[in-house]
Amino acid sequence: MSRTAKVRGASKRKATTPVGRRRATRTEPPRPIRSGRVVRTALFAMTLAAGVGLAAYPIGDWIDQREEVDAARDRNAQLRAEVDQLDAQLETLTGEEGVEIRGLCFGPYVEPGVETYTVPGVSGCVDHDATADTP
Secondary structure (H helix, E strand, O other): OOHHHHHHHHOOOOOOOOOOOOOOOOOOOOOOOOOOHHHHHHHHHHHHHHHHHHHHHHHHHHHHHHHHHHHHHHHHHHHHHHHHHHHHHHHHHHOHHHHHHHHHHHOOOOOOOOOOOOOOOOOOOOOOOHHHOOO
């Protein structure tokens, strides 16, 4: 047999339908093909929904923690400003001029030429505003 004979013989075969399927006639509507697409799509949608649902809790916790961290940073900045203010106040009190003023107020120390006054019922120094002396 020649090669062309085999090809001609192969075309005489009947076209077969898939197993378990009938050919649709003109009067009968075609059946929808039941493939795994619907099942796969449904499984994908359920998996995606479950993933989003499971991720919602950690994301909410993360957002709450970020808010707490931001609040802690703000509080930290306020406390640093307060510490800086207290350091400045401490420097004025423990500096050379501050120690001298406190020694004159609370101790029996008087420099030569300084007038002192005693007021009954008042102990220590009375705070004095240096800007009040300037006219």
